[in-house]
Amino acid sequence: MKLIMAVIQDKDSNRLSDALVEHDYQATKLASTGGFLKAGNTTFMIGVEDKNVENVMTIIKENCESREQLVAPISPMGGNADSYVPYPVEVQVGGATVFVLPVDQFEKF
């Protein structure tokens, strides 16, 4: 048994939880408070058999991997037209930091 602690971005949270449910993994979602370091992240706590660790890692990677995304420009509202960029910009989104912890004992009551 292992306990997987995965810190991911909020925007990937629903997608990851759907994928875990679909593959019959049980997870608990811990709230991270906003405004800290990486704002808007969420921590998933997932208990898995040793043999399923790699499968869960793949599911996390598929749903949360860091990637670039085109963001449409926002037109300057009475603002600084000098800094206005009239074409979409690539931003980095997603990403996951994952710790696999050994478990000495596991019980369900």
Added chain:
Amino acid sequence: MKLIMAVIQDKDSNRLSDALVEHDYQATKLASTGGFLKAGNTTFMIGVEDKNVENVMTIIKENCESREQLVAPISPMGGNADSYVPYPVEVQVGGATVFVLPVDQFEKF
């Protein structure tokens, strides 16, 4: 030293924390966000000496074990009388998922 991570239902949370305090165990309660998988759960983080692990497991079991409970029927409010059940129904409540993690080092500052 072990770190016990116990995911329990919100409704058993006060009872469990009272029982832990009464037995002189220190615990921290982490907020789980609602609406996910098992909605309305709470994660207790309890640091214990190896020799006390089984005692804490017993306390968790006694206060959080999954059990059936009779729920009074709710009369249909301008609703579908066809699906109305006029007698109490047994529902499953409670339950705990508990991970005991090894601890390499423990400090209090």
Added chain:
Amino acid sequence: MKLIMAVIQDKDSNRLSDALVEHDYQATKLASTGGFLKAGNTTFMIGVEDKNVENVMTIIKENCESREQLVAPISPMGGNADSYVPYPVEVQVGGATVFVLPVDQFEKF
């Protein structure tokens, strides 16, 4: 790799996160719900290389250690003047409970 779980008081939270950022450590802050045991605490989850564990422990100690603080008396508002203490009182603030957990596998996606 180790995962450090540090339970500290809310009032030391910003100071600790600033110090961790300054020293290039990545941390995630988990919300603790109020009113439980030690109300107003926060749990930091910090992934570190084995060789950096002691440095992070020192940073936590420096920023969160339990200490005494003088608190100005509050004048009794239509209250019990008998219990009014007209001079500053020393109260215990801060404190940290820290668990260092072994990590079997660590991934960043």
